[in-house]
Amino acid sequence: MSHIVFSDIHKAFGKRQILKGAEIRLQTGQCFLLSGPNGSGKSTLQRICAGLEKPDKGWIDIGMGARSWRKQRHVLQTSCVYLHQQPFMFDGSVRQNLAYPKTLIKSKEERKARIEIALHWAGLEPIADCWAKTLSGGERQRVALARAWLRSPRYMLLDEPTNNLDDDAKQRTLSLLQSLKAQGIALLIASHEAEHFLPVADGWFELSAGKLVNKIPSQTQNDNVVTLSKNRLVGV
Amino acid sequence: MDSLLTATYQAFHLLFSGNTELWHIIAISFRVSTTAILLAVGPAILVAFALSYLRFPGRRLLIALFNTLLSVPAVVIGLTFYLLLSRQGPLGDLHLLFSQSAMVIGQIALCFPMLVAMGHAAFQSADKRAWETARTLGASPLFALYTVMREVRFGLLATLLAGYGRIIAEVGASMMLGGNILNYTRNIPTAIALETSKGEFAQGIALGLVLLLLAFVLNASLHYFQGKGQVVA
Numbered sequence: 001m002s003h004i005v006f007s008d009i010h011k012a013f014g015k016r017q018i019l020k021g022a023e024i025r026l027q028t029g030q031c032f033l034l035s036g037p038n039g040s041g042k043s044t045l046q047r048i049c050a051g052l053e054k055p056d057k058g059w060i061d062i063g064m065g066a067r068s069w070r071k072q073r074h075v076l077q078t079s080c081v082y083l084h085q086q087p088f089m090f091d092g093s094v095r096q097n098l099a100y101p102k103t104l105i106k107s108k109e110e111r112k113a114r115i116e117i118a119l120h121w122a123g124l125e126p127i128a129d130c131w132a133k134t135l136s137g138g139e140r141q142r143v144a145l146a147r148a149w150l151r152s153p154r155y156m157l158l159d160e161p162t163n164n165l166d167d168d169a170k171q172r173t174l175s176l177l178q179s180l181k182a183q184g185i186a187l188l189i190a191s192h193e194a195e196h197f198l199p200v201a202d203g204w205f206e207l208s209a210g211k212l213v214n215k216i217p218s219q220t221q222n223d224n225v226v227t228l229s230k231n232r233l234v235g236v
Numbered sequence: 237m238d239s240l241l242t243a244t245y246q247a248f249h250l251l252f253s254g255n256t257e258l259w260h261i262i263a264i265s266f267r268v269s270t271t272a273i274l275l276a277v278g279p280a281i282l283v284a285f286a287l288s289y290l291r292f293p294g295r296r297l298l299i300a301l302f303n304t305l306l307s308v309p310a311v312v313i314g315l316t317f318y319l320l321l322s323r324q325g326p327l328g329d330l331h332l333l334f335s336q337s338a339m340v341i342g343q344i345a346l347c348f349p350m351l352v353a354m355g356h357a358a359f360q361s362a363d364k365r366a367w368e369t370a371r372t373l374g375a376s377p378l379f380a381l382y383t384v385m386r387e388v389r390f391g392l393l394a395t396l397l398a399g400y401g402r403i404i405a406e407v408g409a410s411m412m413l414g415g416n417i418l419n420y421t422r423n424i425p426t427a428i429a430l431e432t433s434k435g436e437f438a439q440g441i442a443l444g445l446v447l448l449l450l451a452f453v454l455n456a457s458l459h460y461f462q463g464k465g466q467v468v469a
Binding site: 047050052078080081082084086087088091100101102151 | 371374387
C-alpha cells in the first residue's frame with residue numbers, strides 16, 4: 001500500500017481564490033469522492049494532484065517527507081492519471097487510442113495482448129476498430145478508463161465520470177471503477193452526483209470555501225450508504 | 237491581341253521545348269524557397285506552440301508583433317537585410333549579399349511571422365485536452381507536442397502552404413538580396429520583372445504560367461486538406 005498526501009494546497013485564478021489550504025490523502029486501493037458546487041475547485045484540485053496544474057502553494061508527501069509540488073511533479077505525472085469530464089479521443093480507432101499510453105512493456109506482442117485484455121475488460125471489443133471521435137459519451141468514458149488502466153497508474157483522478165450518461169452507461173462505468181479499485185488503484189472521483197458512487201467509496205469530501213471537509217451522507221435510505229461509516233473516512 | 241497570342245504560344249514552346257535557361261530559373265526559385273520554408277518551419281512551429289500553450293510575460297505583445305510583421309512588404313524586408321548584409325553593414329563580413337543564401341535569409345524573414353501567426357491560430361483551435369491527455373498518459377513533452385501537431389495537422393499544413401505561396405512569388409526581397417544574377421540568383425518573380433521590362437513577354441508568360449500552376453496546386457491541396465480536417469473534427 002502506498003499513499004500521497006497533499007497539504008496546504010492554494011490556488012487562485014486572478015483575484016479569485018479557489019483553493020485555500022486544501023488537504024487530501026490518497027491511498028492505493030481506496031476510493032474517495034469529491035463533491036462541491038460548480039466552480040468550487042474540484043477539477044483544479046484533481047489537475048494539481050495529477051501534476052498538470054501548478055498550485056500557488058502546496059506540499060506533496062509520497063512517504064519521504066513533504067516537498068514542493070514542483071519537485072514532486074514528475075512523480076505525480078508518472079503515478080497519477082487524470083480523466084477529463086469529457087474524455088479526449090485521439091484521431092484514430094479505439095485500438096489505436098489504447099495503444100497510446102506509455103508503458104514499461106517493451107515487447108510488441110505483450111503490448112498487443114494487454115490491449116486485447118483492456119478491450120475485453122471494458123467491453124470494447126465490438127467497437128475496437130471504430131473511429132474513437134465518433135463514439136458516444138458512455139463509450140468514450142469506457143475507452144478513457146481502459147486507456148488509463150493500460151498506463152498502470154497507482155492513482156486515478158476522475159472528473160465527473162458519469163456526467164450526461166444514461167443509467168446503463170453509468171452502471172457499466174461504476175462496475176469498471178469497482179474493478180479498478182479491486183486491482184489496488186486509488187480513485188478520486190469528483191462528481192456532483194457523488195451518491196451514485198457510494199457502493200465503491202471509502203470516503204467523501206466536500207470542497208467548501210477552498211478547503212476539504214469530510215462529508216457523511218445524511219440520507220441513509222439507500223442501502224449502499226450504510227456501508228459508508230465515519231470510520232472509513234480516512235482523509236486528512 | 238496578335239502579339240499576346242504569339243507571346244503565349246512562344247511561352248508554351250519555351251516550357252515544353254526544355255529551354256535550359258527557363259528551367260534553371262524555375263529550379264533556383266524552388267531550391268531557394270524550399271530551403272527557406274524548411275529552415276523556418278521548425279522554429280516557427282515551436283514559437284507558435286509556446287505562444288499558445290505557455291504563459292509568460294510579454295506573450296500578448298509577441299503575438300501582436302508577429303501579426304504586425306505579417307503585413308510588412310517584401311521590399312522592406314529586402315531593404316532591411318540589404319543594409320545588414322551590405323559591405324558597410326554589420327553582417328557585411330559574411331559576404332552574403334547577392335547570393336542564394338541572402339535570398340534564403342530574406343524569404344525566411346518573410347515567411348516566419350506568417351508561419352508563427354497562422355501556426356498559433358492552428359494551435360489555439362486545438363482542444364487543450366489533447367495536450368493534457370497526452371501528458372497524463374505518460375507522453376514526454378516532445379511526444380505530446382507531436383500528438384497536438386497531429387491533431388491540428390490540417391491547420392498546420394495550411395500554414396505551410398500559405399507560407400510557401402508567399403515566398404515563392406515575392407519579388408522585392410529576392411531582387412534586392414539576390415541581385416537577379418542569371419543562373420545564380422534569378423528566380424521566377426525577378427525574371428518575370430526583368431523580361432517584362434525588356435519587352436520579352438514570352439519568357440515572362442511562361443514563368444507566370446508556372447507560378448499560376450503552383451498557386452493552383454497549393455490552393456487545391458489547401459482546400460482538399462481543410463475539407464478533410466472538417467470531416468474528421
